[in-house]
Amino acid sequence: MKLLVQQACRDVFGHWALAGAVLWLLLAARLGAEAELGTGQLGDYLALVSWLGVFLLYRSADLVYRRRQQGWPMEDRLRDRRGWRLPLAEWLGPSLWWLALLLVALIPPWAPGFQPEPEAMSSHRFAAVHSRFSTEEVPAEGFPQVQLPQVQEWELDAGQPLPPGGLALLPFHWPTPPDQEGATLGLFQDQDGRQEAVAPGRLLSWPMGEKASASGRLQLQWRPHGVGEGTTAPQLQSPYARFRVPRLGRDSLPWLLLGQWLFFLPAFAFAQLLSRHLQVRAGFAFLLALALTSLAAWRPGPEVWLPDSPVAWVAQILLKLKAALPRIDGLLATGPDFHLVWARFDPLQLLAWLASGLLALVLSVRPWRQAP
DSSP states (O other): HHHHHHHHHHHHHHHHHHHHHHHHHHHHHHHHOOOTOOOOHHHHHHHHHHHHHHHHHHHHHHHHHHHHHHHHHHHHHHHSOOHHHHHHHHHHHHHHHHHHHHHHSSSSSSSSSOOOOOOOOEEESSSEEEEEEEOOOEETTTTTEEEEEEEEEEEEEESSOOOOTOOEEEEEEEESSOSTTOOOOOEEEEEOOEEEOTTTTOOOOEEHHHHHHHHHHHEEEOOOOOOOOEEEEEEEEGGGGGGEOOOGGGGGGHHHHHHHHHHHHHHHHHHHHHHSOOOOOOHHHHHHHHHHHHHHHHOOOSOOOOOSSSHHHHHHHHHHHHSOOOOTTTSSOSSSTTHHHHHOOOOHHHHHHHHHHHHHHHHTSSOOOOOO
């Protein structure tokens, strides 16, 4: 078994390929660290590193195809009646190489001159803002002669879970603010029970609590408290509402690269299963495996209505296939918003994804189809 794994590693990745992979990592670190040559963000470095996983995915399918042409499976069946050593060794080859490359990828961002310096926080728009207004009127506290609406509610939806430590920046407008200077304009309260009084002319900077970050939804209520006569309920300027979340630094790089390693493990098994049992060329098996894994990592945008057309039918089919696959988009956290993508990580979905790869590996152990 040890010799089979060593030979699989040599066949998957040669010396020239290893030198090219190291040069690619150095180039990726340079592009991800300098704003003049690249974007100067850690997420783009992670995106360039993931291309090595795509290359290994092709080499994994090509390994099975070339060995099938050379008669390796039939010869190994004479030595191993159960037939599990060769498929397992061919899967371990690219998996171990991928782990080794990711360990090397940990080094460049820590070297002098390769340090991306992004902003500490990133700003994003809310996906949806909903307002609810209570029609029941009660006397305002402190001013029994004034009748004001009891509650004004807003629900701000980010569209996904958020990392802890987020901040909502909400511009409110009062059509008729109080006359006295320094007077408060009521109390705001969120679903975590936090309350804060707001003075006129100030941007409401609201920390996202544990419940709001986990669900990606911030629920705010405004109640009249200590407001003057003639003061009306506030109006949220929805187009300018933003939320800011902390970016992930280099300290989180091991976890981000671990997510990429776990993402490609089932992909190697899919590529080898397709190349082994469908008996297709390596390029076709690679494209099928890449399409399957890309669909699992796909992050659909907001729903858009499309008229009846072939494009709409294809989109509906893709969405149904996406719903049937484990949701693992949080594993492949790359790009400018990688810190938001990482927040979608779900351990249960990860177990389902690894189980699907294990199933593909088990199916690869089945005996080869004998030629007539």
